[in-house]
């Protein structure tokens with residue numbers, strides 16, 4: 340156990356940076372609070388009114404050295420905080436290449452989680468130690484917030500969009516998982532645990548599943564055990580379900596068999612040129628927008644013939660379609676952009 344005694348144990352690669360920033364800011368604020376209140380008290384006593392004696396002569400109107408000190412000193416201090424904060428922010432917002440994707444959907448009142456390989460969990464997240472993990476976050480209803488204090492990560496989960504959050508656990512163990520946004524009567528039950536495992540144990544877990552009683556306990560403790568049990572019962576890999584949806588919703592006709600829509604294979608993660616001349620990165624957020632508002636960011640060279648799937652697809656269906664499209668292998672070679 341390391342780290343500052345009042346904080347939860349730091350268990351991710353960014354945790355120590357966040358703690359350092361926080362302690363520096365507390366230190367600076369504390370120093371100035373003591374300085375200012377100390378001087379107020381001292382001056383109140385030192386310069387208190389003593390009878391009707393004439394006051395001391397006024398101080399000189401300019402003291403360049405002093406003015407420079409109180410202007411440049413705070414400037415340097417604030418720039419220091421900015422650099423420290425920006426460093427943590429960039430570390431926290433840039434997903435390292437090769438991160439493992441996991442889908443997380445908040446619903447009143449539980450966290451539903453699916454690993455692309457198929458395994459699903461309720462209010463529990465199993466991950467390997469020492470490997471970057473990217474969560475693709477979505478909500479089926481209201482705003483939730485995914486919060487793991489030991490990792491120092493918290494991200495709002497806003498309905499109507501996909502968001503991403505990444506971390507890399509540095510210590511095996513179990514950590515608290517919270518919903519940190521009041522989301523209705525069952526909000527306080529939207530809690531769980533993150534289990535960080537050795538890579539081999541994780542691989543075994545992924546293939547064989549939790550010790551069944553542990554998973555069953557989490558389901559029993561969840562807000563709606565029957566819905567939770569139904570969710571985890573199916574462990575079809577997300578891309579396999581996505582492929583089925585891709586056929587059912589007739590995406591295949593235009594995007595694979597004919598050339599009415601762009602070939603999606605190998606496109607994920609690249610930059611696409613739009614009809615408007617602008618470019619967009621083909622990422623999770625773009626994929627979702629392209630399904631729900633196909634004309635909004637039309638790929639250059641195609642007519643706006645695709646219907647919207649607004650209201651037709653659940654968040655889970657969109658995630659699984661995405662999982663399939665992400666893994667489609669290119670049948671043609673694209674110019675690298």
Ligand code: CUA
Nearest residue numbers: 483518520522
């Ligand atoms: Cu979900 Cu609070």
